[in-house]
Amino acid sequence: MVIPGVGAFGDGVANLRPFFPKIREFYASGLPLLGICLGLQVLFEGSEESPGVEGLGVLRGKVVRIGTDLRLPHIGWNSIEVRKGNCPLFRGVDDGFAYFVHSYHALPEEAVVAATASYGCSVTASVWRGNLFGTQFHPEKSGAVGLQILENFLEL
Amino acid sequence: MKMLCRRIIPCLDCDLAFPEGRVVKGIEFRRIQYAGVPWRLAARYYEEGADEIVFLDITASHEKRETMAHVIEKTSENVFVPLTVGGGIRTIEDARKVFEAGADKISVNTAAIGDPALVNRLAGHLGSQACVVAIDAKRRYVRNPEQAKGKNVVETPEGPCWFECSIYGGRTFTGVDAIKWALEVEERGAGEILLTSMDRDGTREGYDIPLTNAICERVSIPVIASGGCGTMAHILEVFQKTQVSAALAASIFHHEIHHVGEVKRFLAERGVRVRPR
Numbered sequence: 001m002v003i004p005g006v007g008a009f010g011d012g013v014a015n016l017r018p019f020f021p022k023i024r025e026f027y028a029s030g031l032p033l034l035g036i037c038l039g040l041q042v043l044f045e046g047s048e049e050s051p052g053v054e055g056l057g058v059l060r061g062k063v064v065r066i067g068t069d070l071r072l073p074h075i076g077w078n079s080i081e082v083r084k085g086n087c088p089l090f091r092g093v094d095d096g097f098a099y100f101v102h103s104y105h106a107l108p109e110e111a112v113v114a115a116t117a118s119y120g121c122s123v124t125a126s127v128w129r130g131n132l133f134g135t136q137f138h139p140e141k142s143g144a145v146g147l148q149i150l151e152n153f154l155e156l
Numbered sequence: 157m158k159m160l161c162r163r164i165i166p167c168l169d170c171d172l173a174f175p176e177g178r179v180v181k182g183i184e185f186r187r188i189q190y191a192g193v194p195w196r197l198a199a200r201y202y203e204e205g206a207d208e209i210v211f212l213d214i215t216a217s218h219e220k221r222e223t224m225a226h227v228i229e230k231t232s233e234n235v236f237v238p239l240t241v242g243g244g245i246r247t248i249e250d251a252r253k254v255f256e257a258g259a260d261k262i263s264v265n266t267a268a269i270g271d272p273a274l275v276n277r278l279a280g281h282l283g284s285q286a287c288v289v290a291i292d293a294k295r296r297y298v299r300n301p302e303q304a305k306g307k308n309v310v311e312t313p314e315g316p317c318w319f320e321c322s323i324y325g326g327r328t329f330t331g332v333d334a335i336k337w338a339l340e341v342e343e344r345g346a347g348e349i350l351l352t353s354m355d356r357d358g359t360r361e362g363y364d365i366p367l368t369n370a371i372c373e374r375v376s377i378p379v380i381a382s383g384g385c386g387t388m389a390h391i392l393e394v395f396q397k398t399q400v401s402a403a404l405a406a407s408i409f410h411h412e413i414h415h416v417g418e419v420k421r422f423l424a425e426r427g428v429r430v431r432p433r
Contacts, residue, residue, distance in 0.1 A: 072377075
């Protein structure tokens with residue numbers, strides 16, 4: 001299952017809420033689940049972007065505005081630094097470039113960060129726990145590197 | 157310090173009078189020259205390392221929206237970088253149509269000047285990251301400061317000037333101060349500004365550096381420089397002298413003066429951070 005982006009947290013959750021039970025059920029089944037961009041963010045408990053709106057909460061932590069002095073949104077190609085070398089998503093991808101567009105990123109309260117990017121601060125680029133995967137960047141828009149990541153996901 | 161890569165964006169000016177569209181390469185002796193079918197060129201630029209591709213409907217025609225959607229749909233089968241569509245987008249519905257076909261961003265100019273709240277609506281519905289405001293700016297030299305009351309006057313090597321926004325592809329002038337407008341659209345939720353110099357567009361004399369700096373220094377959203385690129389050195393110059401996030405170019409790619417990979421190697425060798433292919 002893939003939960004795509006992009007959009008605002010509040011709108012995204014409003015559209016997705018009817019599917020929350022199905023997503024939870026799918027996640028519990030152990031089959032691979034990938035959230036992309038906003039799809040990663042909704043895995044968390046909530047977001048500063050839309051206070052009071054509850055996410056899926058399958059990962060502990062919150063989504064916050066990127067704490068940087070640089071231009072926001074963070075738009076463009078940035079290098080991803082893989083933090084969990086054993087994450088199957090990044091097989092054959094060593095610290096390549098990926099396309100980001102976002103102003104908020106996840107701050108997990110558990111050790112699930114699989115990759116980061118630097119943008120005046122450390123940005124959460126990917127999360128992973130068991131069958132749950134998320135990328136803040138857009139693999140579908142990240143050229144050959146992105147296609148490799150999607151292929152890795154499909155092979156799970 | 158590690159930073160975002162500077163982006164190289166080929167722009168395809170599309171004439172949608174043809175069933176699959178045609179990319180307009182140049183207009184010489186009043187004869188339009190065509191560079192090819194948009195999706196084929198887009199695929200070639202993608203293979204060469206383009207970071208993003210912009211499609212502009214030069215006819216800006218409402219009835220050709222379906223053709224543009226088809227062009228984008230066809231392109232997104234083979235091209236895995238962001239696609240931006242501009243020209244004639246007036247409503248959320250217009251934007252939706254090209255989004256459903258696979259576009260990632262839309263760019264608006266004329267419709268936004270006429271109805272600034274359109275920027276808020278587009279940003280609200282599609283997200284700021286998908287809402288690019290195109291500003292086509294023309295220098296207006298100031299001989300008498302009285303004439304430029306209330307305008308942001310910028311010093312240039314050619315003398316002080318303010319920048320006026322034009323619409324309808326540069327055919328109509330609005331009296332709107334481009335610097336003021338840039339700040340307003342940022343406030344209204346635009347995610348990026350596509351800044352074209354009408355003085356340099358088509359000249360191949362290089363980007364308008366004072367204009368680009370004037371806008372970049374005032375807004376905090378990313379700015380794409382456009383208009384005037386004729387050589388790789390022009391791209392280097394705009395990256396070295398301004399804070400722009402990206403450089404857009406058309407003719408140097410369509411005329412095969414340089415290919416995208418070559419431009420990126422040239423920039424990388426001179427210390428500009430770009431995405432290797």
